[in-house]
Amino acid sequence: MDLRQLRYFAAICEHGSLSHAADHMRVAVSALSHHLANLEAELGTPLFVRKPRGMQRTAAGERLYGHAKMILKAVNTAEADVRGGGGEISGLVSIGMAYSAVKAIGVELATRVLTDYPRVQLALAESLSGSTLAHLMASEVDLALVYNPPSDAVLRTRPVLEEQMVCVGKPEIIGHSDDPITVNELLELPIILLRQGISARAIIEDVNLLKKIEGRAKLQLNSVQAIAGSIVAGLGCVIGTKLFMQDQLESGAVHYRPIIEPQLSRTLYICELADRPPTYAIETMRDLILSLVSAAVHDGRWEARLIDA
The missing domain is CATH 3.40.190.10 (Periplasmic binding protein-like II)
Structure with missing residues (x-):
């Protein structure tokens, strides 16, 4: 396997057919097909399913494409850096x-x-x-x-920096007071949680407390805009930073209260x-x-x- 084969293979993946990939790479379709056949023979597995309207990657093709993108990016970066x-x-x-x-x-x-x-x-x-x-x-x-x-x-x-977390929501949800709210009080409110996938710790570092918050959350959303809209609509409150909801806070659409016992922060x-x-x-x-x-x-x-x- 060499870089030219990987470049040709990646081009076929990205353009969906031999002819379109050949046009992009400025080589003959027959040359592209020859290199692909050699690559499949070397790896001992088909990389594409040939269809009337293009090429569909096999599972092996999907895996190789992931590696090819990283390898080609690293090579291009190295060339540009040295030059x-x-x-x-x-x-x-x-x-x-x-x-x-x-x-x-x-x-x-x-x-x-x-x-x-x-x-x-x-x-x-x-x-x-x-x-x-x-x-x-x-x-x-x-x-x-x-x-x-x-x-x-x-x-x-x-x-780089540490931010203090606050509770943000409509006053009728979190109260009109500017006084801090305790975590126990917060857990009784309708919490809207920003789902974080593989890094839920992005909210707070205390894993046990995070599990409690996740267990009490009324909504878990993956959209910043959806969360902001839900907070303004009065559907619940969010644990975040003032920067996170800055526009809504400055407009007076929502209110915030510091969180204590314990204070929550993120780095x-x-x-x-x-x-x-x-x-x-x-x-x-x-x-x-x-x-x-x-x-x-x-x-x-x-x-x-x-x-x-």
């Missing part, structure tokens, strides 16, 4: 961010990249914190801003895969992100405590 090592920072950098991080620094990050690093291709993906971690583990992003990631040898993590980390050497572009973007986060906290745009790593 640009002595000059202007360049190359593709994919960054995954939890919703709150995008809200705080997403636009500023994009602006700075366009202004200061015009040869960097920035791919910015917003998702729930658990999904962001999954994208990193699958090598779909190079850097990820994730809340409370699990301890894992495959990850290289650095704590934001910047994460990378430990076995992937960072490129010049990735190192530059990491430093830029840390700088923007620090500025947002110092300016009061992000209510949090910076962690000095």
Whole structure:
């Protein structure tokens, strides 16, 4: 198996037919078919089911495509990094961010990249914190801003900041008072929970308390917009940060109360895969992100405590 075979195979996967893949790769259909046949013979299994209107991946083809994407991305990144090592920072950098991080620094990050690093291709993906971690583990992003990631040898993590969690909801749900609400009082309210998939710890780090909250939740949603709309509609309350519901709080549509006994917090980390050497572009973007986060906290745009790593 060589890189040319993988590139041809990936092209067939992405374009759905030999003819479309051949046009994209600018090679003859017969050459593409020959390389695919050799690859299937080498692996001892069919990678596609030939159909009248295209090619459908087999289970083996699906698995190989996942590996091929990671391998080809790593090769392209290495080539761009070495070529640009002595000059202007360049190359593709994919960054995954939890919703709150995008809200705080997403636009500023994009602006700075366009202004200061015009040869960097920035791919910015917003998702729930658990999904962001999954994208990193699958090598779909190079850097990820994730809340409370699990301890894992495959990850290289650095704590960035800590945020205090609050209870947000309509006053008729959580009360009109500005006084703190205890966790026991909170558990009696109709809680709407942001489902976090593989990283439920993104809400809080206390696993036992998290299980209690999950057990009492009236709704568990995977959509930030759905949660915000449900809170404004008075369907329940949410455990989050003031930044998470900033627009609704500023408009007066909802109210917040601090949480005590115990106080709840979450920690934001910047994460990378430990076995992937960072490129010049990735190192530059990491430093830029840390700088923007620090500025947002110092300016009061992000209510949090910076962690000095």
